[in-house]
Each structure stands twice: as structure tokens, then as C-alpha cells.
Amino acid sequence: MANVLTIRGGVPLAGRVTVRGAKNLVPKAMVAALLGNEPSVLRNVPEIKDVAVVTKLLKLHGVAVTKDPVGGDLTLDPTHATQASRADIDAHAGDSRIPILLCGPLIHSVGEAFIPDLGGCRIGDRPIDFHLSVLRKFGAVVEKGNAGIHITAPRGLQGAKLELPFPSVGATEQVLLSATRAEGITELRNAATEPEILDLIAILQKMGAIISVLTDRTIRIEGVKSLGGYQHRALPDRIESASWASAALVTRGDIYVEGARQQDMMTYLNVFRKIGGAFDIDDAGIRFYHPGGKLSPLVLETDVHPGFMTDWQQPLVVALTQADGVSIVHETVYENRFGFTDALVRMGANVQLHRECLGSVPCRFGQRNFLHSAVISGPTQLTGTDIDVPDLRGGFSHLIAALAATGTSHVTGIELINRGYERFTAKLEALGADFDLTPIDQ
Template structure:
């Protein structure tokens, strides 16, 4: 199993290009099931998650071809016919978002059998909202032995869908299914994250009629078929925010390019409040910190445009060496402070009570062996390692490879002393 080793103390100076958004790319890949013509996605990240979904789509009948195109990394997906409507557990369990193939399969071919993700039951991070949306669209849903059987032999029908709570995944899933439904679908209490607008833009380029994505109400007028298209994946706001925090942590000056700083205003405002320099540019943002110690600030995670839960672990790492005490409230996911004990192994002073963590800044962190517990936690440990005295070694980085492309290369190009230690092999997720 690979590990990453970081020798702390080096400031960061240079340019980091931001990759395409993982959370958007995987839903756009699923959209290829909706048409028999090729879908060309540009600005595509090369990640473990996109590879996993590519394997699943190939099983369903999609030809997946990665290459370097005239405008960078691209993936061309072509499903002239759906050869299988069966998504087995051994593939779906590797990535929760792969469950979103269910709606497109039913919309195009009238039936599907898809494993519940990760063997999950209808409970924590439930898929019940996904299934309720499909049932509202006329699909007959049966759950049996860990699988969802969905049928709509006469096609899906437009409907009013009102989510009791905001869910990004369920909103995206409803959109993917409703574009081929007969009639008009209105989604109420929809998630407003920018990845929803990116999915809307791609679907509309394919001939769909979707409006309102990015607002709480999305209206979809179903069409008989979709065509092929070319679409550029939106820049990854979580990767952008992660490197912004890394620059503020290590000090120096880093220019983030191919980025949209407006997507992380909540984070950038907190970085400025803490004392970091933030300068928007024509194609991104510059983050500066020259020597002085940052001030502690409080954050509370919230749906977009609030402070992203996927940046909470990174910001906690930043606060470990800030002056004073910061309070971090997590309101999106339960049990998302698993990185706190690992940061404490580096000398951080953190106490957790329920959905709130208190971080009392220390003068210095000390390098140690730590373990990644999830995707965002893994990179928070790398960020902390940038300033820890001595060497920090992060294990179980297969989590990190799911969502960060060429991390060692990007940080190393700015002067970070970071290297990958190859292991004997990596487990499946």
C-alpha cells in the first residue's frame, strides 16, 4: 500500500493548475447512458473514482476512451446500445456515486438492477430520496437482497418532486432520469451546488431542456432522445480550496489557474479573515502568506454557497497553528471529524464534542506517522505535514487518489518536499 511522505518547513512558490471537478465528472459520465451518440468530456480529471465508474459503464455497454485532446485531457463515452442493465455490488461498492447509473438506465431502456452502494441500507447517507424521485417519475421499485430493481416499461413520466431535505446526489439523479421522461418535471428544494449547473449545461448541450439548476427549483421538459455533445468539466472547487489552504498553511505565494474563485467565496473570505492574502486573477486566484502567523477564525459548514463540508478537514489543519482558538461546526455529515485524532498525533490541540470541534492553535506541529480515514481527511494530513517539523508519513492514501490528481507533482512544483513511497499493492475501495 502506497504512502506519502512530507518533510515540513518549505514555503510554496509557483503555479498550480486546477483539474476538472471529480464530483461533476462522474455524473457527466453517467449521462453518456442517455444517448446512443458519443459524449466528449474535456478538462477531465484522471482519478481512481473516474476509473472505477469507467469500468462500470463499460460493463453496461459504454465504450470509454481516454486521451489527450486539442483542449487537454478528454474522455469520449459512447453507448450505441445498453448491453446490460445490471450494476453488480463488486463495482458499485467501490464508489457511492456509481449508484446514479440507475436513473439513466431506466430512462433509456426501461429497467435496471443496481446494487445499493457500498452495501448500505436505507439509513445513514440514505438513497431513499433517490428512489422516491424515481418512483415519482413512474418507476416501479423493488428492494431485494441488497439490489434495487427498477422498471418503467412504458417510460418515465414527468412529475412534481419535492425533497424533504437538500440532497446533491438525489437532485442530480432526478435530473438524469427526468430528461427522457414524458412531460414536465419540477424539482423543489433542489441542491444549488455549481456541479448541478454543470450537469444542466451538459444535458442541454445533448438536447435536453433543463432550466433552474443552481436554484432551489429545477424545471425539466422531457425529450424523446438526446444526442452527442462536447462539454468541458467545471474546475474542481474542492481541489482549488485545498491548494488555497495549503498555500496559506505553508506560506509563500501560489497562483491557482484554471480556477473559478467565485465557487469558494466562503473559504476565501475565511482565509482573508485569518490574515492570508487573497487576490483574484483573470483565470484564478493568488494566495499569499509571508511569515506572520494566522489568526483563528470560526467556521460552520453549509450547503453551497456556504462553507463546503469537503473543505472542513483542510481548514481544521490550517487552524492547528493559528493564534487563539477556533470553533468548527459540521452540519452536513455526522462523524466527519475522524481526521482530528490523526492531526493530534502531529501535536494539534483539538477537542471534539458532537458536531463541533475546538482547535487551539499551537506554535509548532511535529512530524509523525498518520493514517488517512477518508478522502478529504487524507489531504488535511498532507497540509499539516507541510509545516510539521521533520517528516510526516500518511498511509492509506488510496483515499486521496480518489479525488486529487497528481498531488505530489503539483505541490512539488511549488517547492514542497513531498514524495510517494510505493507499497506492495493497494486495496480496492
């Protein structure tokens, strides 16, 4: 059911929230269970839409998925995996891009795969063509039809040598999930090495895979004939942790994020401190707070790990609207990630978008006519307005802005936020936010 979130801003957020397993890892870990010949157990699983979508897709393919009623752990049993009907896959995939990552495991386990037309957040070019190219290099036969794509591998998947034009997380995941049971050796150059990728590799190693991560962004996978199950606790969501940190900064609040982990957030923590935010770290989490005084502007470029994560950028831009001076943010990962700033400008922010690379190094978007650099002048007083959420991270950024603004904001499309933020309205309530959630008449 669609809802509207009515937010009365100007209240500092204060209290405690808990962050569980990473959205960018958990669905892929669930898919990895398909590669095994025995059940797997995944712990620290968040209640988010992407988990629900993958659960449905796995069940359609004969994987038994059971949830522990107390801890929420998932047991995934692939021993009776089978091919699902195309109509059912199309009906349950929704706007998720996860189905493309099922292809390799499904070919290994049932001999074929089908993926419908894919959706996802409108933040930039995420073509599946490269995924299909990877699968072809492994020996897959790709047949495109009106409703989607049918993929088979008459000779089984074969190891391959590949090099990514950009260290894409999704493409790296595709290679890992396809190569672990492929015949022979796979070498992937210019691979992504994000913490979520390394956690997925840890899962595959527990299952029996042989994977080496070299120092030059090369990943080497020695294919094995079969894999077992795994027991694994998913690493915490560093994106959600940083989002709550930005919320504390923008609202001049004080939020303890249980589950936040320093080693996955060191780049973010440096930037948070440079702006003027404060944090205290202990074994269970991180306390983020506004210590008083002015916030400082800065020049920032997003990058692949270990650089400043693109998913951290949007909530931080909201904080930069409150910094005393001019900040510059150069987005180098997704070319259309500044669309969310339209709502910020309507709220009173001073944000100018530019096609030029306003950073130290020209990026791949510099000659392609994309508005991928932002100049933010502050501080500006934000005022409430009507907002329709454009995408997952931009939507949460809009919530932060509305919570800091004077007056009332009405936010629609919040269902998108459920894709990656577990029970976010309950967490807002626990932090003292002033809001109402009401159904929209259809």
C-alpha cells in the same frame, strides 16, 4: 498497489499546480452521456479514480469511451448501450457511489438497472434510500436482493413532484438525470444549486433538455422523448483549488493554482482573507500565499451553496490550528466530518469536539448526539506522526498537516486521495515538498 508516503515537514510549499475538471461534476457528466442518442465529448477531464470507475461501468454497459491521447478529452458513445452482468457491475463499482446515479439513464436507455452494495467515504450518513424513493416516485419498481438492487420501470419513468428534506447534491443529480427523459413535468423543491449542479444542467440543456432553475431552490424539468449528445468543458474543481490554498497558508507558502475560478470560490476567498491569507486573481487562476504575520481565528459554519462548502472545511481546520486564538467550526452538512481531527490532536493540535450546535442557528444534527462542532485553539506546533487516511478530504488535510509539521510523518491509505486529487504526489514534488513514496509489503 498500496503505498506509504513519508513526509518530512516544515518546508513551505511554493510553485504552480494545475486544477482540471471538478470531481463532483465530471463523473456525473459522463453518466449523462447515457441519456443521448449520439456521442458526447467532455473536456478538461482529470485523471482521478472516480473517472476510471465510471469509465469501466459505462464500458460494461456498452458505451464506447475513448480518450484523446493529447488533451485527455473523453468521447462517450452510447448508441450501443446494453445491460451489463450483475457480477461485472459489482466487481467494477469498487467503493464508488456513482452507480446509483446510473439508474435513471439506464432505465431510459436499456430498460433496467442494477446497483451493488455501495461504498464511499466514512464522513456521515449517505443513505441510498432517498434515491430509491425518488425513483419509485418516477414509477420505478425497486427490488432488493442479497447482492444489490434491481430497478425497472414497466411503464417508463413518469414526471413527479418532489421536495427534498435537505438540499442534497446527490439527490438533486438523481432527479435531473431521471427526469429529463421522463414523461411529463417534474418539479423539485429545496434542490441543491451548487455550481456543479448548474454545470450538469448546462450539459443536459446542450443535449436538448428543458430545465428551469427558479429563485426559491425549485427546479422544473419538462421531459423530452430523446436527447442528443453534448460538447462541454467541465468547470474547474473548486475543492481542489481551496485545498491547495489551505496548503499554502498552513506551510507559509506561495502556490499559484492554474484553473482556480473566482466566481465559484467567493465564499472561500472571503474566509481565506479573514484568516490572514492573501491571494491575487488573474484570468488563468489564483495565487494563494501567506503574507507573513499572525493568522486570525474565526467562527465558521458550513452550509449548502452559496454557504461555506463542507469540503472546504477540513483543510481549513488545519490552517486554524495555526491561528492565534480560538476558532469555532460548526459542521451542518455531514454529521461525522470531524473524525480526521484525531490525527491532528496526535500531532499536537488543540481540537475539542462538541455535540452542541456551536453556531448561530441550530442544525439538523443538534439533537442527534453527533460530534459536529469543533473548537480549535492555536497556534500549536504540529509534529510528525503515523497517519492512516480515513477519507478523501480528511486525507488531503492530513497531508497538509504533515507538510507543515516538524519531523517525519508516515501516511498510509493515500489511495483514497486519488479519488479526487489528480496526480497529487507529482504536484507535491513540483511545490518542493520533501517526501518519499514507497510500496507497502503485502
